[in-house]
Amino acid sequence: MVRIRGTIGQWPVDLTLELDESDWARLGAQLQVTVPAESGATVAARPVSQDDALWQTARDLVRQAGQIDGPQLLGQLEALAGSTAAAKRLLVRLRHCSEVKVLSGTDSPLYSWVEA
Structure with a gap:
């Protein structure tokens, strides 16, 4: 504390x-x-780059939510990363992350946290 x-x-x-x-x-x-x-x-301790910090935060968003839909996650990532392009890069990276499972939802993809 x-x-x-x-x-x-x-x-x-x-x-x-x-x-x-x-x-x-x-x-x-x-x-x-x-x-x-x-x-x-x-x-x-190794200095954390801004990209590493954003990546960790993106993973934390999915982990804390348990499951989150694509548009909602994109909105949160845009606010963190400062641009739509950077947020979309993080979404692509999340799709290939072993700790995240992407399911096809009714209207949009669902990102779910799974322990690797």
Whole structure:
């Protein structure tokens, strides 16, 4: 848990963030710091590229939803990636991901999370 206190202009800020292990790992990678390994040794975290971060977020969207239809997923990916073209590239990548199964829905494809 991280607690942030301070001010923004004249307004006081008191914010508490709860992060799980994967969140800490991603944060450490973004900051290029070392993170403790489970064995107690310390390993250097590899910086995460923007493409890697988008890919992880796209996978997380499907995983958290369990199942999501194509148009809804495309809309969420467009908001994350900033363009329709980038979102469509992520959809294609998801179609070939072993953790995602794409089924033909009535009107659109359904993306489902399956453990690989």
